[in-house]
Amino acid sequence: MNYKKIAISVVKGLYTVCPSISDYLKTDPDMIKKKILIEEPELSNTIQQVKSELIQMLMLFGKGGITEWEMAKRLKNMTNLSSGQANMLINTVLRCFSRAMFAESAKDMPADSRYYYDGPDDDLLRPECAEVMHNPKNVAEGFTLAEIADLPVDFVFGGGFNCRHSWASVASEEARE
Numbered sequence: 094m095n096y097k098k099i100a101i102s103v104v105k106g107l108y109t110v111c112p113s114i115s116d117y118l119k120t121d122p123d124m125i126k127k128k129i130l131i132e133e134p135e136l137s138n139t140i141q142q143v144k145s146e147l148i149q150m151l152m153l154f155g156k157g158g159i160t161e162w163e164m165a166k167r168l169k170n171m172t173n174l175s176s177g178q179a180n181m182l183i184n185t186v187l188r189c190f191s192r193a194m195f196a197e198s199a200k201d202m203p204a205d206s207r208y209y210y211d212g213p214d215d216d217l218l219r220p221e222c223a224e225v226m227h228n229p230k231n232v233a234e235g236f237t238l239a240e241i242a243d244l245p246v247d248f249v250f251g252g253g254f255n256c257r258h259s260w261a262s263v264a265s266e267e268a269r270e
């Protein structure tokens with residue numbers, strides 16, 4: 094696996110597919126150290142530093158060189174995020190990283206391969222995730238990548254910030270039974 098390539102695409106995409114993450118870092122002026130009452134370009138630089146650190150940490154994580162807990166601690170040290178916020182952000186990033194690695198391996202699978210949206214089905218479901226979880230097709234035969242592209246959730250970014258869902262291959266599920 095090319096962890097660097099995957100890490101960069103995850104962190105880049107986080108800010109476009111999950112705008113809530115950049116809002117998270119931008120909206121509260123105390124959120125990032127050194128950034129109180131600063132100009133927008135400097136804010137971008139600081140966010141750039143956070144992004145670089147996230148990429149470095151993901152690459153390390155891919156090689157087993159860092160734990161989720163240590164990642165959250167490092168993020169907390171360079172920002173004014175609370176422990177809870179840092180944990181949630183790192184958890185989101187790691188889930189995206191995990192989906193991105195699955196997406197990478199899916200590239201080697203036949204184009205008609207099917208996948209189902211897996212994870213909790215509870216009261217905390219956001220509408221986008223609920224729509225896919227409760228789609229009869231998800232339960233019955235799964236979706237192709239082309240069909241997933243039309244769904245309100247993403248193959249790599251799931252339902253967005255703090256999404257607890259992942260994609261699984263229908264074929265491998267059958268193979269296990």
Ligand SMILES: [Zn+2]
Pocket residue numbers: 219222251252253255256257258
């Ligand atoms: Zn979700």
